[in-house]
Amino acid sequence: MSTLRPLAVVFAALLVAAAALPAQAGKGHVHGLATLKVAVDGETLTLTLESPLDNLLGFERAPRDDAERRAVATMAERLRNPEKMLLPAAAARCTLAEVRLTSLVLAGTPAHDAPAGAAGAAAAAKPADGHGDLMAQYRYRCAAPAELRSVEVRFFESFRRLASINAQVAGAKGQSAKRLTPKQSVLKL
Template sequence: MRRLLLALPFALLPLAIAHAADEHDHDHDHEHGSLGAHEHGVGRLNAALDGQTLELELESPAMNLVGFEHVASTEADKTKVAAARAQLEKPLVLFSLPAAAGCKVVSQELESPLFGDKPQADDHDDDEADKGGHEHHHDHSEIHAHYQFNCTAPGALKTLDLANIFNTFPATQKIQVQLISASGQQGTEVTAKAASLKF
């Protein structure tokens, strides 16, 4: 399922961000400010259109989507997390995919410590290290959403409009996008004022 998206870092400009299969390395990169550094207000979107298959992978600091990064303990925080998750569970609306493209969700996967996801085995090792004085690991919660669509008329996908993401999650200031489609490859940055790009 992630074959197309994993090809992005090798195919695109240095702006490309790998979603590593090994979550430890992914988090480790965030901690040390490398290419995929965690930055409030900035989200990342990998998009690949191959034939009738469209894959979208959105990664964002939790701060952009819910306004905080700690595990929700109050009812107000739990309500914000539930509301953000509900929005993320409607990708056809969130990404404004045109009805003419006939896109149907084949699979979707939402991951975040805020959703109660259990840490990976490698994360447990980091927890042990945190007890040794490295407190920064849990200060950067992210939300990852991966979607796969089957589009019966992919030719109708002329643009990818991210305006609804900015409208739904106003703390998101910009999104770094890496896109592969039949017309080529591109890496660009979109903002609320210029929220769409061509496939």
């Protein structure tokens, strides 16, 4: 297989394949399930988690009171500090270069095109289908990418409502897919 194929094309193919799985049938998301795209490109390791907010937060709309606002802040803090949740193989010597969180519950993220003002924000905070997602993107720079043979994925311990993750890997060795669970949390690259 050509390794020159752009990663975007590989991902598009994987997404089409994933769409055929029963667990992802329909246009809505599935509570308990998340997807993780893993791309290795030279020294750069990029992991993109997409999850229903329910898995991470227990609700899928803008927070309505202080307790819910604290829950959002706690979730964001955990996701921005993935040291115990994402463990690239130590020998690869990867360091986290960037984290980007995108979700309707996080102020200032480009998840929606809200008009300015409270009315616009309120409208944007209420997804049309009653569901909401979060995307967390992690970019690592790895000093020894040849040693990057695995990533351990341990979001489950921090987010108990998350039961499994459909992982899709695209790298120099080609593409693969695996379902991760609390008991099967190591992703071979």
